[in-house]
């Protein structure tokens with residue numbers, strides 16, 4: 001059967017994103033939520049600090065009682081108690097003319113208005129010699145000075161990082177409503193494939209793609225299940241798929257989608273309504289996308305050439321996973337850089353060349369790495385970005401500006 005007219009990269013991405021709904025949000029334990037998008041506005045239910053407390057180990061005093069203290073003319077005060085952090089002693093108020101030992105983080109008793117650090121005293125137990133006077137409020141951390149009740153701590157959509165999680169825990173939250181990590185099942189098709197560590201035949205190759213794709217999915221924040229190899233037999237493929245659907249929010253396959261006589265994925269899934277066709281890009285021309293099983297699980301059928309598989313993941317699957325997770329932007333941002341060498345590109349296709357970025361700020365240069373061949377996984381691994389040559393451009397000279405996608409950056 002002849003292929004339909006190619007879709008543009010944008011058209012295919014639009015079709016994919018229009019068909020994907022974010023996963024429903026629910027409360028997640030804080031540590032599970034690292035890297036996920038908050039799906040609620042979190043407002044502080046308590047203030048931080050929760051109470052006036054000491055910033056130093058020392059003595060809580062009234063400034064008026066020690067105002068004249070110097071090394072030459074120290075002030076002596078009776079020590080009426082000791083207040084440790086988390087050790088309630090019942091010393092809630094400090095009488096004039098007295099001092100209370102106080103540890104960092106412990107509540108400052110009412111009446112005290114500053115803390116004398118140990119270093120300014122003789123560290124006395126029954127009586128303390130104060131050799132220097134703090135200012136009013138010095139070494140006291142005031143209740144609510146950091147966070148007030150009602151403050152917006154995390155806005156819905158924020159990608160939760162260590163600092164957000166630390167703050168949420170600090171106001172007593174043990175969970176945060178967020179969208180879960182999508183479960184991504186990765187299947188490689190091809191009777192020529194072998195698992196790494198197994199012996200190779202004369203015509204077999206190792207299955208690199210399932211690692212490339214499962215690692216990409218995990219890097220994107222998903223839970224990746226690398227199922228491994230399925231031979232080029234439609235029944236075996238459908239059985240393997242059926243087995244996996246129960247734990248899949250997304251299925252990603254590689255191989256078996258072009259024009260070959262054994263293009264198993266196309267043969268098995270076309271009758272199930274999955275779309276197959278060319279996208280005007282190189283690598284990554286033959287694509288497939290649709291839904292499988294009773295729960296209509298989205299499936300991406302990526303081409304088998306390793307670089308094609310990887311670039312297809314970056315271009316279509318990654319944005320879909322980000323949408324499922326409620327993350328924005330969906331696609332990686334692009335930067336501009338100047339080419340170090342001339343390149344050529346096929347007319348009518350968006351070409352994604354592999355490159356290496358150098359420089360900083362607005363002065364970036366990008367060097368092409370290897371050729372355009374979609375089997376060149378060695379060059380793919382040596383690169384750190386993709387050089388994007390638009391559909392209507394067939395040649396670029398050294399020094400020309402191009403758009404570049406950085407591959408390993410968080411966004």
Ligand SMILES: Nc1nc2c(c(=O)[nH]1)N[C@H]1C(S)=C(S)[C@@H](COP(=O)(O)OP(=O)(O)OC[C@H]3O[C@@H](n4cnc5c(N)ncnc54)[C@H](O)[C@@H]3O)O[C@H]1N2
Nearest residue numbers: 188190207208209210255256257258259285303304305308
């Ligand atoms: N007559 C045509 N032939 C091809 C066309 C075409 O338009 N007409 N398109 C070419 C393009 S472009 C691509 S990309 C590939 C895509 O082919 P498939 O998706 O069907 O993939 P396979 O044929 O199964 O494999 C292609 C290539 O990649 C190797 N491979 C496959 N799986 C893995 C894996 N898991 N790990 C490592 N390498 C893998 C496989 O051995 C082949 O060398 O089709 C072109 N042909």
Ligand code: MOO
Nearest residue numbers: 283284285308374
């Ligand atoms: O378009 Mo294929 O994906 O070049 O190699």
